[in-house]
Amino acid sequence: MVKRKAPHRPIISYRPIRPSDLEVLEKIHGDLFPIRYESEFFHNAVYGRDIVCWGAVDRSRPDAQSNELIGFVTARIVSAKESEVEDFISSDSSKPDQTLIYILTLGVIESYRNLGIASSLIHKVINYASSIPTCCAVYLHVISYNNAAIHLYQKMSFQCVRRLYNFYFINGQHYDSYMFIYYVNGGRSPCSPLGLVTLLVTYVKRGFNLMVSKLWKNEDKKISKWPTSKESGYLLPVVQNKRELTA
Numbered sequence: 001m002v003k004r005k006a007p008h009r010p011i012i013s014y015r016p017i018r019p020s021d022l023e024v025l026e027k028i029h030g031d032l033f034p035i036r037y038e039s040e041f042f043h044n045a046v047y048g049r050d051i052v053c054w055g056a057v058d059r060s061r062p063d064a065q066s067n068e069l070i071g072f073v074t075a076r077i078v079s080a081k082e083s084e085v086e087d088f089i090s091s092d093s094s095k096p097d098q099t100l101i102y103i104l105t106l107g108v109i110e111s112y113r114n115l116g117i118a119s120s121l122i123h124k125v126i127n128y129a130s131s132i133p134t135c136c137a138v139y140l141h142v143i144s145y146n147n148a149a150i151h152l153y154q155k156m157s158f159q160c161v162r163r164l165y166n167f168y169f170i171n172g173q174h175y176d177s178y179m180f181i182y183y184v185n186g187g188r189s190p191c192s193p194l195g196l197v198t199l200l201v202t203y204v205k206r207g208f209n210l211m212v213s214k215l216w217k218n219e220d221k222k223i224s225k226w227p228t229s230k231e232s233g234y235l236l237p238v239v240q241n242k243r244e245l246t247a
Helices: 019-032 039-046 117-130 147-155 193-225 232-246
Strands: 012-016 052-058 069-079 099-108 135-143 159-170 173-183
Touching: 012 117, 019 039, 019 069, 019 099, 052 117, 069 117, 099 117, 117 135, 117 147, 135 147, 135 159, 147 159
Parallel strands: 099 135
Antiparallel strands: 012 052, 052 069, 069 099, 135 173, 159 173
């Protein structure tokens, strides 16, 4: 079923994954990945319980198989504040409830690879993320030896932001992982050019306020040394105006 040879010109279509895909979805995961997923994961995926997913099908196959999955992508919405990529997201005070889309699994059966199916499935996730006003990025992990996947994400403008050592433990052996991120809806890295300019302006403002604060303290000391006189009543309003301006 999974290793069926693709026709010369397949007609690829994309649709949401549904309960009838449960058996095939589980079978393809078992064939493609060294990691074994719990049955709960697949039930949550096909029933849309905290997981969103899309499937690819080949309409040119015989009727009995024209709606059978040949590829898939599963993802989950997570809170930006509770995610591991919080340090790579520029915080926006106007959006305190920022969210992210985390891609859980992505796969295409071998006979249908190099047809752009994986890219199209990722675009489905990106478009979905862009439709959520609070979502600022899509991110994922790739095992370090999966060069094809790494090249795919780089080609699609994902940014590799971190290497996680011994992230996976498979068959008694540790493997590193790369974390990739794709910004949407104006989301950006704190280290982006705009982020650096914003950070620089913030430091300049802090330095300026600190300097003014010191000058203000010095002025207070000078005023406190002066004897009480009629002129002192005219100096106080001027100092108060300066304080309002610096604020």
